[in-house]
Amino acid sequence: MKVLHSLAFALIAASAAGAQAQTSKDGMSSMQPPAAGQPAAVMMTDAVVQKIDTANGVIVLKHGDIPNLAMPPMTMGFDVADKKMLDSVKPGDKVRFHVEVVKGKPTVMHLEPAR
Numbered sequence: 001m002k003v004l005h006s007l008a009f010a011l012i013a014a015s016a017a018g019a020q021a022q023t024s025k026d027g028m029s030s031m032q033p034p035a036a037g038q039p040a041a042v043m044m045t046d047a048v049v050q051k052i053d054t055a056n057g058v059i060v061l062k063h064g065d066i067p068n069l070a071m072p073p074m075t076m077g078f079d080v081a082d083k084k085m086l087d088s089v090k091p092g093d094k095v096r097f098h099v100e101v102v103k104g105k106p107t108v109m110h111l112e113p114a115r
């Protein structure tokens with residue numbers, strides 16, 4: 001698991017750098033695929049919380065398939081739409097979440113306990 005965590009944080013660092021570069025492109029949606037307008041509420045993905053970084057608003061999830069992002073199962077860090085989401089979960093929790101690409105970054109829009 002240590003290796004996975006290190007990898008996840010490397011990815012977080014890389015995506016954070018990318019986000020800063022893209023901040024000036026706010027309002028431009030050319031990066032968004034047309035499919036972004038599809039109904040997304042039903043696209044919940046199962047995951048297990050690996051680590052929570054409240055200060056930076058990042059959650060590391062070992063997640064299943066994410067159909068709306070065409071992403072296979074993996075462990076990685078996500079930004080969260082609202083840091084308050086992180087108050088209700090802890091490492092080891094099974095959750096269901098919905099992620100969308102916001103400003104070029106996969107961002108957790110909804111997070112709920114699963115069992």
Ligand SMILES: [Cu+2]
Pocket residue numbers: 063071072073074075076
């Ligand atoms: Cu992933």
